[in-house]
Structure formats: C-alpha cells, structure tokens
Amino acid sequence: DTGVSQDPRHKITKRGQNVTFRCDPISEHNRLYWYRQTLGQGPEFLTYFQNEAQLEKSRLLSDRFSAERPKGSFSTLEIQRTEQGDSAMYLCASVSGGREKLFFGSGTQLSVL
C-alpha cells in the first residue's frame, strides 16, 4: 500500500496526558500537512513541512502542540497536557508539489475524557 498511513486510528486519553500521533506520507512526497477536523467543520490547517523544514504553523497550534519530521520522512504530532477541546480527528496529508491535490490518510480520532 503506497497511501498515507496514520497511527493510531483511535486514541482515548485522560485530560492532562500527553499523546503522540504518527504519519507516514507517500514516499516520494516532499510536503506533509497536518489538519484537524471537528464535528460539523471542515479540516483546519495546523502545520506543514517541506522535507524536514516546518514552514508554517497555524495560530490553532498552541505551545502544547509540537510536530516534527526528522529526515523528511515520517512525521509526528505531539499534544502535551491534553484538554477536552483537543478532541478531534487529526488528519495527515502529503503532496509532491505545491499545486497538486493532497492525499489524506484515514486520520487519528482523539477523544480526551
């Protein structure tokens, strides 16, 4: 399978705990995006990488959020001290260039209790 892979598919955690999600993009894609989607809303941009460089972060990304893409391959998104408002689906997408369609993974559904 050469699609975008995200792990885990579901995560249930207690408020205050830290969580980390992983995204493996399509191998030849150099741009990787993180989006967040809540019920009744469209995907909202969080951050993106061009190879290993993090080029833009949304104001939605508070200092509790950090993302990395070591060596320009897979990426991780960590949320520290989770809050109930962090409950959402976290989507990863990749693309080979800037103007082509994004390929999305199946997402990680986070529930903070």
Place this chain on the structure above:
Amino acid sequence: DQQVKQNSPSLSVQEGRISILNCDYTNSMFDYFLWYKKYPAEGPTFLISISSIKDKNEDGRFTVFLNKSAKHLSLHIVPSQPGDSAVYFCAASWGNEKLTFGTGTRLTIIP
C-alpha cells in the same frame, strides 16, 4: 473568518437525478479549487479540481463550474448513485499556500 463557505449543511437527492453542491469564497487571491469527498471514519479523498483560468472541468459523472466574478463554484454529479452519499468539502488555495476547506455538505442519495 470563514474564507470558504458551504451554506447547505445537507442535501438529499433521488438516485439517478442531478446533485448540485455549492461553494462560495471570499478571498479573491484563490486561484485553485478542489472538491473532496469524505466517508465516516476515513480521510477526505480527492474528486476533481479546477484552476481559475478555466470555468468548467469534467471528469466522468462529476463536473465543477467556477464563476470568478461571483466567487462561486459548484459540483454537479450526474447521475447520482447511492455510493455518492458522503460529506463533500470544497477547498481553495493560491500560490503554493495551504488548502482552506469549507464546512462540508452531507449528500444523501435516496434509492
């Protein structure tokens, strides 16, 4: 500030008929538009796109129309099939900027 708007949260259409989904945008810099389809518990999948230099793009049963002066685009699905039941998102970008998505329209095809 919602730069991409889908004002119809839901739409029901008889199987075999035409489905028309609408999208409005406010940012005149947008020059590339896409439609994505999303099933529950899955990520969005790309359907069709259009550049601002065109006003129409077709791919099989799917056609996207762009009216730049009205800042409006629409997706037509003909004929509608039960498998088309999903949430449809309109998205837009400019330059090499990120995609900005609308809030989605839930399409239900009635057999």
